[in-house]
Amino acid sequence: MIEVAGLHHDYGGQPSLVDIAFTLAPGEKVVLLGSNGCGKSTLLKILDGLIAAKSGRVDYDGQAVSPSTLKQPDWRRRFRREVALLFQNPDVMLFNPSVYDEIAFGPRQMELDDVDARVRHWAGLVGVTEFLDRPPFTLSGGEKQRVALAALLALEPRLLLLDEPAAALDPRATGWLVDFLADLPVTLLVTTHNLGLAPELGQRALVLGEDHRLLHDGDIEPFLADTERLIAANLAHVHRHRHGGLEHRHWHGHDWQ
Amino acid sequence: MPSAALERAKFLVWLAAIVAASWLSDAAWLAAGLGLVLLAAGRAVFRLTRRALLATLAFTGTVSLTYAAWFWWQQDALPLDWLVTVNLRVLLMALLTFLFIERTNLFLALGFSRRLSFLLVLAVSQSLALRRTLDEFRQGLDSRALVRVGLRDRYRAAARAAGWLFDRALANAHESARAMQSRGMFR
Numbered sequence A: 001m002i003e004v005a006g007l008h009h010d011y012g013g014q015p016s017l018v019d020i021a022f023t024l025a026p027g028e029k030v031v032l033l034g035s036n037g038c039g040k041s042t043l044l045k046i047l048d049g050l051i052a053a054k055s056g057r058v059d060y061d062g063q064a065v066s067p068s069t070l071k072q073p074d075w076r077r078r079f080r081r082e083v084a085l086l087f088q089n090p091d092v093m094l095f096n097p098s099v100y101d102e103i104a105f106g107p108r109q110m111e112l113d114d115v116d117a118r119v120r121h122w123a124g125l126v127g128v129t130e131f132l133d134r135p136p137f138t139l140s141g142g143e144k145q146r147v148a149l150a151a152l153l154a155l156e157p158r159l160l161l162l163d164e165p166a167a168a169l170d171p172r173a174t175g176w177l178v179d180f181l182a183d184l185p186v187t188l189l190v191t192t193h194n195l196g197l198a199p200e201l202g203q204r205a206l207v208l209g210e211d212h213r214l215l216h217d218g219d220i221e222p223f224l225a226d227t228e229r230l231i232a233a234n235l236a237h238v239h240r241h242r243h244g245g246l247e248h249r250h251w252h253g254h255d256w257q
Numbered sequence B: 001m002p003s004a005a006l007e008r009a010k011f012l013v014w015l016a017a018i019v020a021a022s023w024l025s026d027a028a029w030l031a032a033g034l035g036l037v038l039l040a041a042g043r044a045v046f047r048l049t050r051r052a053l054l055a056t057l058a059f060t061g062t063v064s065l066t067y068a069a070w071f072w073w074q075q076d077a078l079p080l081d082w083l084v085t086v087n088l089r090v091l092l093m094a095l096l097t098f099l100f101i102e103r104t105n106l107f108l109a110l111g112f113s114r115r116l117s118f119l120l121v122l123a124v125s126q127s128l129a130l131r132r133t134l135d136e137f138r139q140g141l142d143s144r145a146l147v148r149v150g151l152r153d154r155y156r157a158a159a160r161a162a163g164w165l166f167d168r169a170l171a172n173a174h175e176s177a178r179a180m181q182s183r184g185m186f187r
């Protein structure tokens, strides 16, 4: 479904992605792991054709994805309908006067005639029905994230790219999200640096190292059990713990940051 | 690698030139100054002039038109000298400043003053962050646009971005002021 080869990107000379290559098959649920600043958001934006990589290519169903190819109206229409990106900061994708209009934004562009039914359906599933009349910017961070998710799902995309979807969610909402995503019939690429959550979101992990290269591509469980590699990816660290009068040091990953 | 002394000298020249431009009231001298700056700009002359014109058009345009309208209403002669001088002066100052910013390493130029460097770092980091955020808002709209986005949606997205930035800027200003206070500024 997605094929990435030899991808490089930098911002003003500072590399943010180095020699990235992988493929996503239809129906796969994949977790993209990596520490702060290793390039996860940048990769998702390149996959969504929002920024042009400095070199390398991204193909979606065999067709090249980039800001320039997406100028072609038919291709854009198809790609934007089938591929959806949830931004790390949902504020940047919410600009309609009400939550209702926000969710209806995609279906209206498609000129569907079941817009109202779609809006209510997805608002209900994501649990934002009570906010339908409110302006999105008055909601909390977690509520905004759910509205943004409903707005994307209303187009019933085939590929869902989610950038830290659980970062603003409380534990109950996170549990809900995990179950919700597991049942969703889409191809999924989710970023997180929450190691506890990662195996719940997908069976396969792509791990970006601090050198911005792909450090691991494969089953998630063996990777999470490999302390050396976790530390190399800066996903686990050693620090002191104080329990009563005792103090000791050991490595661990932080589930909730 | 530019030396700090050279960059500081450029800063002083720019400062002197700005002061001079604001004192001169003779259109001929201002025009001569403009000619010098245009010469100094070399190959960048068209790009910089265009940028300076765009940046000053709103100001000089409004001021000139208001004055012209006022004098016309008073049935008086148009104060042509005055209009020419003001427009020349504003354009000269803008060009001087753009040229200076382009040709100088500001961090080196202001390195002599801890306070100025600090303010510069604040300004630069704020404007980079601003640019990044605006890019993100643009991408947010782009990622959801199946067809070319209409004017109304563009306008809405821009208004939302402005609102968001305004909230952020207010919060940041408070934070920055507090951070600077805690590091011994404003005393």
Ligand SMILES: Nc1ncnc2c1ncn2[C@@H]1O[C@H](COP(=O)(O)OP(=O)(O)OP(=O)(O)O)[C@@H](O)[C@H]1O
Residues within 6 Å of the ligand: A011, A015, A016, A034, A035, A036, A037, A038, A039, A040, A041, A042, A043, A088, A193, B132, B135
């Ligand atoms: N618009 C931009 N301009 C300049 N540099 C940028 C920009 N966006 C990201 N970067 C830099 O590129 C690198 C990768 O950033 P990116 O946002 O992709 O990381 P990330 O893995 O998503 O991090 P996080 O876990 O904090 O979300 C970072 O060093 C970041 O500072």
Ligand SMILES: [Mg+2]
Residues within 6 Å of the ligand: A040, A041, A042, A088, A163
């Ligand atoms: Mg990110």
